[in-house]
Amino acid sequence: MTTNTPRVRFAPSPTGQLHLGGARTALFNWLFAKHHHGKFLLRIEDTDRQRSKQEHVDQICESMLWLGLTWDEGIVYQSKRLDIYQKAIQSLLKTDNAYRCFCSKDDLSRQREEAQKRGDGYQYNQACRNISEDVIEQKLSSSTPFTLRLRVPEKVITFKDRIYGEINVNTSELDDFIIARTDGHPTYNLVVVVDDDDMGITHVIRGEDHISNTPKQILIYDALVLPTPEFAHLPMILGPDKRRLSKRHGATGVQEYRDMGYLSEALNNYLALLGWNPGTEEEIFSLPRLTDVFSVEQIQKKPAVYDEKKLQWVSGQHLFKLSGKELMTGVRSIFPDWQKNEEDTYIENVCELLKLRAKSLTELKNISTYFFKDPKSYEEKAVRKRWKNDSVNSLVKQLLDELTSLENWTESGAEISLRKVAEEEGVSAGKLIHPVRLALSGVSAGPSLFAMMKLLGKETCLRRIETALGKLPTL
RNA sequence: GGCCCGUUCGUCUAGUGGUUAGGACUCAGGGUUUUCAUCUCUGCAACAGGAGUUCGAUUCUCCUACGGGCUACCA
Numbered sequence: 001m002t003t004n005t006p007r008v009r010f011a012p013s014p015t016g017q018l019h020l021g022g023a024r025t026a027l028f029n030w031l032f033a034k035h036h037h038g039k040f041l042l043r044i045e046d047t048d049r050q051r052s053k054q055e056h057v058d059q060i061c062e063s064m065l066w067l068g069l070t071w072d073e074g075i076v077y078q079s080k081r082l083d084i085y086q087k088a089i090q091s092l093l094k095t096d097n098a099y100r101c102f103c104s105k106d107d108l109s110r111q112r113e114e115a116q117k118r119g120d121g122y123q124y125n126q127a128c129r130n131i132s133e134d135v136i137e138q139k140l141s142s143s144t145p146f147t148l149r150l151r152v153p154e155k156v157i158t159f160k161d162r163i164y165g166e167i168n169v170n171t172s173e174l175d176d177f178i179i180a181r182t183d184g185h186p187t188y189n190l191v192v193v194v195d196d197d198d199m200g201i202t203h204v205i206r207g208e209d210h211i212s213n214t215p216k217q218i219l220i221y222d223a224l225v226l227p228t229p230e231f232a233h234l235p236m237i238l239g240p241d242k243r244r245l246s247k248r249h250g251a252t253g254v255q256e257y258r259d260m261g262y263l264s265e266a267l268n269n270y271l272a273l274l275g276w277n278p279g280t281e282e283e284i285f286s287l288p289r290l291t292d293v294f295s296v297e298q299i300q301k302k303p304a305v306y307d308e309k310k311l312q313w314v315s316g317q318h319l320f321k322l323s324g325k326e327l328m329t330g331v332r333s334i335f336p337d338w339q340k341n342e343e344d345t346y347i348e349n350v351c352e353l354l355k356l357r358a359k360s361l362t363e364l365k366n367i368s369t370y371f372f373k374d375p376k377s378y379e380e381k382a383v384r385k386r387w388k389n390d391s392v393n394s395l396v397k398q399l400l401d402e403l404t405s406l407e408n409w410t411e412s413g414a415e416i417s418l419r420k421v422a423e424e425e426g427v428s429a430g431k432l433i434h435p436v437r438l439a440l441s442g443v444s445a446g447p448s449l450f451a452m453m454k455l456l457g458k459e460t461c462l463r464r465i466e467t468a469l470g471k472l473p474t475l
Numbered sequence: 476g477g478c479c480c481g482u483u484c485g486u487c488u489a490g491u492g493g494u495u496a497g498g499a500c501u502c503a504g505g506g507u508u509u510u511c512a513u514c515u516c517u518g519c520a521a522c523a524g525g526a527g528u529u530c531g532a533u534u535c536u537c538c539u540a541c542g543g544g545c546u547a548c549c550a
Contacts, residue, residue, distance in 0.1 A: 011550090013550045046550095050549095101548095109547090116476085119476050121476060147548055168479095169479070173478050173546090174546095187547090187548070187549085187550090189550095192550085208480075208481095209544055212545040235480090235543090236543065238543080244543080270487095275487090277487080277488055279489085280489095281489085300487095301482095302481050303543060304486090304487065305486055307487065307500070309500060313499090316512095320513085356512055357511070357512045428509090429509065434509070434510070436509095437509080443511090447512085448508090450509095
């Protein structure tokens, strides 16, 4: 009965896009499976016909693929397994673990409202728990709609959570909860149990919001005489206001992070750090490395607050590790037409030169514009500081002449020329470097000027310097 | 309201019955750099509160406070 290789699953309901919390749940499941050489399965919980949408299924799958969280077997759709749930339902009815409840929805919600008004906790009054066969026959023959409720026994349910430890719940806190609706469709707690058993799930790793569902599910496992899997509940991810992460905290969808230019590996890395730590001071992980060091024991109990600043830092760390070629490919994965007319080698060199200065692919793209187009304007503040008056023009003109005659256009060649002019004119190199940077890029910040010059090429540099001489210092 | 879970710098976290309570991000300042970024150094900053156990509690127990989750014919 005991299997050595764990089988875990991620079971989103397709009522929206994959968000950060879901992504982390998927990631932890995936890491657990891979770490133990087990299987990671995907199940779509689409029994809510109204809210489930195929586009969300597609979006979720796409997001998971982008994150690199691939699933090992075919996707299980609950909507296609209705007959299997029926069998479980019939069996529960036959064994008297479930009973028909003929109470109307309206009556029940009225009772609930009244209980709430009194400030009491509502529980189903078990009106139908022990009605006689005769009454049942009568209701059935008159086609009175009914739901099926689990006959919850009186006991204390104990289970061991891999993260929270032992949890005890007295069933007196539980309803005879509904396991099948009036239309015969099963409800969540029932399908989860049937599916998890059917899929051979050994470890249920899910959000902490399911912790209170667990005793209910254990009751169903027992009623169905099925072995219970192990449980591990993950703490929630909170927004900066300490409330559950949601739209009002800005981006929450995985795809939005991709579109903002974050690398999937960086997002995985950051998500892993939210509620988990390796037990060492290592912080930057590739997915394989994460798989190696991951362990459920290091997962935190308390909810973690999402911090975009740290995500950005992690992202920058990952970005820096990529080659120019990988970065170019990355930017084009978001902006397919990015610099399509340029030489790949040139773009790669640009990326290589700028990667230390970008936290995301989008930022990388944004700060690279002047490598592809002459600056249209010049940063005003920088002009005031670096190109105060016409004396700068004569200085730059000197350099322009020197550069024009420079035959060997290299980084050091450019540097030697510039320093030579500066020395001849009796000024510090900075007096020349800053204005030239402005002329070439239009901005005051950027990589080494001489590396820039080398990359831009002689022709472009001369042209831009000439243009600037004509436009500055007048704005 | 009831039940379950939690509480170390602003945030992510390490940690122990006796520690100067450590690291990372952020922020501030210094150094390096032609600028920015990187890098580096320094600084700011935490054991929720109260009892109890103990020679000694951040660490163990209880209570309170606060936070989160659940309390559907949603999942």
